[in-house]
Amino acid sequence: MTEVDSDPYDVNIAYSVPMDQITSLIGQSTRCRQNLVAECKNAKIWNGDNQLAWWVSRDGARMMNWGGSKNFEGCLCSVDNDCELGHRCNCGARPDVWKTDGGFLTxxxxxxxxxxxxxxxxxxxxxxxxLQSLQCYTGP
Structure with a gap:
């Protein structure tokens, strides 16, 4: 895990092969995924309607979903209304308690x-x- 130590904290992700080769691999694959997880104590991914943490897609778009909540604003737990205290994410729901939000982006x-x-x-x-490595698969 990498510690977030400034406010704001931005990181550009570097890959060992050019992006055109990565997009070609994705295009030839049946499915791809990348796991993104945040562990938080007193920090939030969402604060009400304000998004405080996000990932950026390969085309530069700010993504509203965190850790697998495809086409949904919030974290994976919010898809099933399973987040702490009815929040959009577990992070920051309870003071002074470590919480986790994450899952596979697909x-x-x-x-x-x-x-x-x-x-x-x-x-x-x-x-x-x-943030784990991109994984792509062919076949069923």
Missing amino acids: DKTKLPVSALHFGSAAPPKEMRYK
Whole structure:
């Protein structure tokens, strides 16, 4: 996990092969995914209707979904109304408690993640993240 240590915190994601080769691989694949996870204590991904953390698609679009909530504003837990206290995400729902939000991003038209942004997550708030490698598959 990588610690978020400034406010705001922005990171551009570098890949070891050119983006045109990555998009070609995605285009030839049946499915692709990339896991994105945030662990937070007193830091939020969403604060009411204000998005404080997001990922950026390969075409530079700010994405409103976090960790697998495809075509949905919020985190994966909000798809099933399973987030802490009815929030859009678990992060920040309860003070002084570590919470996790994340899952697999699967929209082939948006992958891979090109950047991450975190706002309002600097100390004394705590947030860390992990973005795993892009995984693509062929077949069923």
